[in-house]
Amino acid sequence: MDTNLPRTSQPRIVIIGCGFAGLRLAKDLADAPVQVVVVDRNNYHNFQPLLYQVATGALEADSIAYPIRKIFAGQSNFFYRMADVQRVDTATNTLATTIGDIRYDHLVVATGSLTNFFGLTSIEQNAMQIKSVPNALNLRSYLFQNFEKAILTEDPARRQALMNVVVVGGGPTGVEICGSLAEMRKDVLPKDYPELDLKQMEIYLVESGGEVLGPMSKDSQVQAKRYLEEMGIHVRLNTQAKHFEDGKLYYSDTEFIRTENLIWAAGVNGAALDGLPEAAVARNKRVNVDTVNRVLGFQNVYAIGDVANMATDEMPRGYPMLAPVAIQQAEQLADNFKRLLRGETLKPFQYTNKGSMAIVGRNRAVVDLPGNKHFGGFFGWLTWLFVHLMTLVGFRNKVVTLVGWAISYFSSDKALRLIIRPYKRSDFKDGKGKTKAELQSQTPQYNPSVPAPDAPVVGG
Incomplete structure (x- = not known):
């Protein structure tokens, strides 16, 4: 005991x-x-808001994770068990x-x-997610593995599916990873993959609601959507993801987007x-x-x-x-x-709203402050960087992240395009430890004539 x-x-x-x-x-x-x-x-604290930057090669995993025992070194009443x-x-x-x-x-x-996959088993089996450091590393490897495959294939439809990326969920996570992917497509991938026509790479943001960044102000929603579209991202609102198989994400019984890269940021x-x-x-x-x-x-x-x-x-x-x-x-x-x-009465919790923010890309961010105050653009981008940098745990992580951001900003490059741990979908296990094969054996074959579950999708 x-x-x-x-x-x-x-x-x-x-x-x-x-x-x-x-x-x-x-x-x-x-x-x-x-x-x-x-x-x-895990024996580390994970700074989740920056996981998408690990997934897209802007930061390495140890920039946003910090050992628990090191955080509490010197606290005599603290004990940790892994x-x-x-x-x-x-x-x-x-x-x-x-x-x-x-x-x-x-x-x-x-x-x-x-x-939360809302009961969409085919998506749970095959989509990538960004909830942990292993998730982010798997996603990074998977994206670049598919670009390597795209070079080798002679089938245009297959090549298109390997290059296209679909992000489901129009919350901060979905918006931020779409912006990061668009910057990769513009500044990074053409240098690494000159054999590919990166103009053919399509990035989709699919959201079941009528706006992106649902919890934020109307001004932020409109501005963020404009930023995304200026960066060449296809924003599909009022669209529900229903089924995913054979490189196709179905959003109706017959309509689909061709992709092998489905990122689920739609609910928790x-x-x-x-x-x-x-x-x-x-x-x-x-x-x-x-x-x-x-x-x-x-x-x-x-x-x-x-x-x-x-x-x-x-x-x-x-x-x-x-x-x-x-x-x-x-x-x-x-x-x-x-x-x-001390035997005193407990005080009820009262939340102080200090505002919310989301970054879309370089010099593009939206910020909401209490009192219906809103701003964006370059100043919003600087605010986002400052707040996230100060919230990171550990002086080293702050310095490494700041240097990484500075290099990316001035060089328009992301140097961490490493496939260190190749990812296979067959490695999938759900939250209860079931493998993909075990889930498939319990799942009926998809029939386009039978509508998929119309589950509400909220921002990630």
């Missing part, structure tokens, strides 16, 4: 996940008389993991989110924890919490960040799954733990 954690008379707070929420909570508890235990399957969490037993206050059971006095679920679910009662988990797999981030029905189990579903009169569908929300919830929960230790 407890995987060699030191015995202590102090309350033990176990945090599952070291994303934005888990990281901030653990750091803010440094001066509290508690034992802080973080459990994560493990997959299997389930929680709330009756015995025990967390079951792949390295053994861990007892807790207070449990904090900060597991983040998982990609919460990464709920097994062992919690059904009443505590919402339909989108987020965990229902009260105004102090306590899981409904429990006194010592909490959830923060993307996985937390805090429904209020102002936010009846819960707070958005954004890093600022996760960080502020972590800060408030840390303060409430200290209040709890």
Whole structure:
């Protein structure tokens, strides 16, 4: 029991996940008389907003990841265990993991989110996603592998499919990766692949809603769409992806876009924890919490960040799954733990909206600030760079990223076009460990005469 954690008379707070929420909570508890235990399957903190730059070769993976143990070096009440969490037993206050059971006095679920494919199995089996560092490295390898194949094929339709890229989801992730791909097509790929006519490469952004960047202001939506179209990206609004096979993405029973490069950035679910009662988990797999981030029905189990579903009169569908929300919830929960230790009343969470932003390309970005203030262009681009640079963990990562951005800006080049770990679709495993072949054996063959599920697609 407890995987060699030191015995202590102090309350033990176990945090599952070291994303934005888990990281901030653990750091803010440094001066509290508690034992802080973080459990994560990775030994690093991953800066998700820049994963798309790893996928497109603008940054290397170690520029946006930082070792957990190094982050907390010197914090005497902190302990880290690398493990997959299997389930929680709330009756015995025990967390079951792949390295053994861990007892807790207070449990904090900060597991983040998982990609939501809305039941579209053919897309889940074959599309690429960008939720983790391995995802980003797989996508980078896969894109360049397909360009190498395009050089060799003599079939024009096959070559077109290998070159075309379709991004599904018009949220910040979809918009940002489309812009990065358009810059690659213009400045990078013609130098590397002179045998190919890169003018034939098409980039599509497919969004089921009526606008890109749905949560942002109308001004930002219009400006971002204009930027995308100026960069030669085909923006298809009010269009639902339905099925993907044989290098074709179907958006109706008969209409399709020819591509081998489908990037899914269209939706997320919460990464709920097994062992919690059904009443505590919402339909989108987020965990229902009260105004102090306590899981409904429990006194010592909490959830923060993307996985937390805090429904209020102002936010009846819960707070958005954004890093600022996760960080502020972590800060408030840390303060409430200290209040709890002092026997004081817990304070409810109140979100302070500091604005939102998205980058489309060089000198092209959109920024919304409180008070219906909006700006974009070069100044918006500088603001985006500054905010993301300051949010990165670790001085080295800030410096390496800044240097990488500077080189890319002045040279119009991305030097990290490396296929270090070749990717094969046969390597696919879903979130439950099933292989692509196992999923296919459970999936009926696609029949164009039978409509695919009309699932709502939201921005990524």
